[in-house]
Amino acid sequence: MPSLVYVEHHEGEPVKGSLGVLAKAAQLDGDVAAVLLGSGVEGLAERVGRHGAARVFVADDPALEAPLPQPRVDVLAKLVESEGFDTVLFGASVLAADVAAGLAARLDAGLNWDLVDLELVDGKLVGKRPALGDSVIVDVGWKGEPRLALVRSGTFEPVESGGGAEVSKVPVEIQDWSQQAVMVEQAHEESEGPSIEDADVIVAGGRGLGQAENFSLVEELAKALGGAVAATRAVVDAGWYPYATQVGQTGKTVAPKLYIACGISGAIQHKVGMQGSGTIVAINKDPNAPIFEYSDLAVVGDVHQIVPKLTELVREKRGA
Amino acid sequence: MKVAVCVKEVPDPSAPKRIDPQTFRLDRSVAGALNDFDTHALEEGLRVKEETGAGEVVAVLMGPERAGDSVRKALAIGADRAVHLADEALAGSDLVATSKALAKALEREGADLVLFGQQAADSDGAVLWAAVADRLQLPVVSQAASLEIADGKARVKRQTEYGYDVIEASLPCVVAVSDAINEPRYPSLKGIMGAKKKPQETVSVADLGLAADDVGEAGSRTEVYALGEPESRGDRIKIEDEGGNAAEKIVEYLAGKKLI
Ligand SMILES: Cc1cc2nc3c(=O)[nH]c(=O)nc-3n(C[C@H](O)[C@H](O)[C@H](O)COP(=O)(O)OP(=O)(O)OC[C@H]3O[C@@H](n4cnc5c(N)ncnc54)[C@H](O)[C@@H]3O)c2cc1C
Ligand SMILES: Nc1ncnc2c1ncn2[C@@H]1O[C@H](COP(=O)(O)O)[C@@H](O)[C@H]1O
Numbered sequence: 001m002p003s004l005v006y007v008e009h010h011e012g013e014p015v016k017g018s019l020g021v022l023a024k025a026a027q028l029d030g031d032v033a034a035v036l037l038g039s040g041v042e043g044l045a046e047r048v049g050r051h052g053a054a055r056v057f058v059a060d061d062p063a064l065e066a067p068l069p070q071p072r073v074d075v076l077a078k079l080v081e082s083e084g085f086d087t088v089l090f091g092a093s094v095l096a097a098d099v100a101a102g103l104a105a106r107l108d109a110g111l112n113w114d115l116v117d118l119e120l121v122d123g124k125l126v127g128k129r130p131a132l133g134d135s136v137i138v139d140v141g142w143k144g145e146p147r148l149a150l151v152r153s154g155t156f157e158p159v160e161s162g163g164g165a166e167v168s169k170v171p172v173e174i175q176d177w178s179q180q181a182v183m184v185e186q187a188h189e190e191s192e193g194p195s196i197e198d199a200d201v202i203v204a205g206g207r208g209l210g211q212a213e214n215f216s217l218v219e220e221l222a223k224a225l226g227g228a229v230a231a232t233r234a235v236v237d238a239g240w241y242p243y244a245t246q247v248g249q250t251g252k253t254v255a256p257k258l259y260i261a262c263g264i265s266g267a268i269q270h271k272v273g274m275q276g277s278g279t280i281v282a283i284n285k286d287p288n289a290p291i292f293e294y295s296d297l298a299v300v301g302d303v304h305q306i307v308p309k310l311t312e313l314v315r316e317k318r319g320a
Numbered sequence: 321m322k323v324a325v326c327v328k329e330v331p332d333p334s335a336p337k338r339i340d341p342q343t344f345r346l347d348r349s350v351a352g353a354l355n356d357f358d359t360h361a362l363e364e365g366l367r368v369k370e371e372t373g374a375g376e377v378v379a380v381l382m383g384p385e386r387a388g389d390s391v392r393k394a395l396a397i398g399a400d401r402a403v404h405l406a407d408e409a410l411a412g413s414d415l416v417a418t419s420k421a422l423a424k425a426l427e428r429e430g431a432d433l434v435l436f437g438q439q440a441a442d443s444d445g446a447v448l449w450a451a452v453a454d455r456l457q458l459p460v461v462s463q464a465a466s467l468e469i470a471d472g473k474a475r476v477k478r479q480t481e482y483g484y485d486v487i488e489a490s491l492p493c494v495v496a497v498s499d500a501i502n503e504p505r506y507p508s509l510k511g512i513m514g515a516k517k518k519p520q521e522t523v524s525v526a527d528l529g530l531a532a533d534d535v536g537e538a539g540s541r542t543e544v545y546a547l548g549e550p551e552s553r554g555d556r557i558k559i560e561d562e563g564g565n566a567a568e569k570i571v572e573y574l575a576g577k578k579l580i
Contacts, residue, residue, distance in 0.1 A: 010482060067480070068487070069450060070460065094463055094480040101450035102460075105419050110541030113445055130550055131444075132337045138344070139546040150447075180490045181459035184475070187483030201579075207500075225580065233479065237465040237500030243483055250463075250481045258579045268444055279577060281570060288334055292558065297573050301561025309567035317571060317580055 003087035004057075004080065007034045007048050008096055010067075014044055017091030019051045020156030025089055026052030027159075028120055033057060035079060035170070037072050039065035042167075049165025051158055056165040057083075061172035066183035069098035071174045077106045079170055086145040087125065089118075092153045094250060100150050110142040113150040114268070133290040134268065153249050153272055196245055201227025202256045204247060204274070205235065208263020208284060208303055212240035217307045218262055224314040230254065230274075232264055248273035263303045266291025283307065321375040321469065323365040324431035326422060326452075327358040327394050329387035330442040337442070344544035345412060346442055354390040357437035359397065359504040361497050365435050366398045366505075368469055375432075376400040380425055382410060382418060395515035396507035402518070403429070407525045412537035419451035421535050424528035426456060433474065434458070436496040449496040459489040462496040 005025050007018040014036075025032045034053035036044055038060065045056040059075045076099065080088060088103065090096040092114070104111035116137075117128040127140045127149055196202060203225065205218040215229070222229045231241035233248060247254055249269040255276035262283050264270060271294060274280070282295040285302050292298040299306065331337050332351040340347045365377045379394035381387060382405035391402045405425055413421065426434055434456070439446035446462075453460035463478040473488045474495055489495075507515075525535055533539060559569050574580045 015481075067485075070454075073454060094478070097447050098450040098460065098462055101415060101419075101447035102454040104416055104541075105423075105451035105454040108416055108541065111415050111447070111451075112542050113447060126545065131339065132346075132442075134550055135337075136339060137548040137550045138339070138544055139548065141543050141545055143541050143543055175457070177457045177459060180493070181461055182488050183485060184488050185486035187480060187485050233498070234500045237479060237498050243479075250479055258574070279574075279579060281573075283566075283570075286334075287560075288336075292556075296554075296556060297570065298556060298558040299561065299566050299570060300558065301566045305564060306561060306566045306570075309564070310570055313567050313571045314580060317575070 002031050002033070002083070002085050003029065003089060004083070004085040005032060005034045005053065006076070006088065006090045006096060006099065007036050008091065008093055009036065009038060009041060009044055012044070014048055015091065015093070016158055017093065017151070017153050019158035021089050021091045021151050022048070022052045023159040024118060024156040026161065028118060030054065033083070033085070035059065035076065037064045037075055045165065045167045050160055050162055052161050053165045056167045057170045058167060059170040059172050063172060063174045063179070066186065067095045068181055068183060069095060069102055070178035070181065072099045073102035073106055074174050074178050075170060075172055076103050078173065080107065080146055087147045090148070090150045092150045092249070097150055100148055104148050107146060109146045109148050110144065111148040111150065112140045112142070115149055115151050116155050118149065118151070133266070133293050134271070135293055154253060196228040196230050196247070197252055197254055199228035199254070199256050201225045201258045202230050202254055203227055203260045203262065204230035204232070204264060205241070205262050206232040206264030207234045209235070210304070214304070215241055217303065221260070221307055221311045221314065224311045224318065227256070227258070232270055261291055261295070262307055264291055265289050266294070321369055321372040321433060322378070322429070322431045323368055323375065323433045323435060324378045324380055324426055324429045325358070325361050325365040325399065325435045327362060327379050327381050327390065327437070328355045328440045329353065329381065329383045329390035330355045330440055333441060339547055341547060344547065348384070352387060352390060354393045355437060355441050357439055357441060357499050360499050360501055361435040361437045362394060362397055362399060363502045363504040364467055364497050365433070367502065368433065368467070372469065378403060378429055378431065380422065380429070381405065382421055384411070391520060392515045393507065395518045395520070396511040397505060398511060400518065402520045404520065404522045405528070406522050409525045409532040409536045412540060413535050414540035414542045415445065415447060415451055416541045417535040417539035419448060419455055420539065421525065421528060421530065422448070423452050423455035424530060425523060426452065432491045433469070434492070434494045436494065438463070438496060438499050449494050453494040456494065458492055458494050460494040461487050461489050464495050464497045465501055467495060467497065467501065
């Protein structure tokens with residue numbers, strides 16, 4: 001199973017998720033190659049080699065500088081065809097998802113996403129995919145090759161196995177239409193805003209709060225509990241709360257002792273950022289909200305009624 | 321501006337969902353509903369049309385005949401016209417097959433802007449747009465938290481793992497929008513009444529110039545082998561806020577666990 005792992009990088013570092021997938025691929029079968037696409041990324045090849053890749057392909061070109069998917073699809077499609085890879089694995093990210101799906105269409109290849117494990121069963125690759133709000137696990141596979149897979153973020157840990165890799169350069173040829181999306185302003189790590197990763201208690205607010213001003217309810221409760229405030233992407237995108245407080249796939253990963261979710265539906269992309277929390281309490285007015293599937297205490301009710309009262313009771317209890 | 325909006329019918333979010341243990345497909349015998357995430361794409365399409373002052377919004381849906389209700393809902397909300405890809409042969413289509421059929425339908429439309437929702441609530445794939453864009457050979461931008469159309473370009477603010485990027489793509493292009501990009505309008509009574517009179521086209525696989533085995537299960541490259549139970553988080557407790565005593569119960573629970 002000659003397989004290829006797409007290794008994403010950010011500000012000169014290979015991302016952890018990609019190295020984790022690389023470790024898993026190496027464990028399934030030693031014959032694993034990695035590919036780095038970008039501008040000025042050749043220097044990362046050695047690092048990648050130490051994390052399980054026997055071969056590292058490097059596509060280094062200014063056209064690959066911006067983290068945009070389509071130029072990457074062009075290069076990968078040629079590489080997969082010329083080297084005959086039968087499997088291409090990606091650690092999920094906004095960029096990787098768009099690259100993987102574009103590649104699937106280009107190569108008419110099967111893509112399974114959101115995998116939380118990969119196994120070889122009698123030589124056949126099988127992926128584990130949670131579905132329906134993680135209430136079932138589906139064993140998925142591929143008809144024909146190449147087989148493409150996106151692994152849920154945070155699934156596999158990188159392993160530094162040492163060793164060197166054979167490094168080869170990949171020719172870069174970009175299609176016209178792939179250059180018509182242009183990066184105007186690229187995000188940089190936000191340093192502003194409170195740090196929530198070390199908090200023991202997190203009170204998180206979602207769109208169920210109704211409006212930005214109502215975040216004060218969550219802030220008051222967090223203050224009473226001596227905790228930090230977090231938010232969902234929906235409210236961050238809407239400008240209600242700063243990005244630095246976002247929990248989830250494209251935000252922070254947190255694992256406090258107590259996580260109280262207020263007016264949050266509990267999408268998978270939110271869950272991956274907080275499922276490691278010790279105790280999860282969710283307040284939501286919809287009894288079928290997905291978040292209740294993974295809450296220790298599910299409270300069906302209105303945040304506007306419950307949260308202020310809860311704050312008051314906590315204050316009394318803690319004598320503050 | 322001609323805008324095409326891809327919308328899907330998904331099982332009603334308020335109905336319990338299950339996967340048929342025989343076919344491994346989602347049991348779609350429960351009531352269906354227009355995918356909530358796609359109402360944001362539709363709203364954005366209507367906004368763009370209204371701002372540019374002219375053009376049309378076409379809703380494109382691939383799904384069984386019974387998804388006609390969702391097609392009508394899209395029209396009731398404000399789409400000017402709808403294209404419904406309905407064909408037995410489409411059943412069981414995965415990403416590769418779905419993108420093939422949708423791309424063919426979109427090719428016929430030749431829209432200036434093709435919009436997608438953030439994800440289908442039943443598959444959570446959040447990937448289809450990139451496959452469709454590749455087949456259409458059009459630029460694509462996803463996770464749009466805001467969208468501006470000016471000077472023949474779409475300007476998108478997108479969220480990634482590192483914050484917000486600003487990307488510009490020349491029209492025609494494909495954009496997938498986040499569920500925070502706007503507040504979708506509800507269908508008005510007038511909209512609901514008017515929906516029946518709006519043009520609605522049902523399209524078969526043959527109409528798209530595809531063979532039956534290009535799509536559906538035959539045209540798919542992924543398969544499902546088995547269903548299993550995930551590890552459970554242990555004992556879960558559910559309480560209702562009866563008589564307004566939920567706050568007390570939460571405090572009791574937290575005190576019991578020595579969390580306060
Ligand atoms: C690639 C990708 C990456 C993503 N990354 C992230 C991420 O990092 N973090 C993240 O959070 N999301 C992320 N998302 C978005 C995610 O899919 C959801 O859209 C988002 O988490 C929803 O936020 P929400 O729960 O605040 O809003 P909604 O889904 O709108 O939920 C609001 C909830 O509030 C409840 N409610 C309403 N009124 C009340 C009331 N008065 N009292 C009590 N409850 C009430 C409703 O029943 C509902 O369940 C990502 C999506 C994609 C596609
Ligand atoms: N059957 C379909 N017909 C039309 N549009 C679809 C269909 N399935 C998915 N979409 C669109 O693709 C988006 C992403 O879907 P997915 O990648 O399946 O999560 C949805 O929000 C819709 O805009």
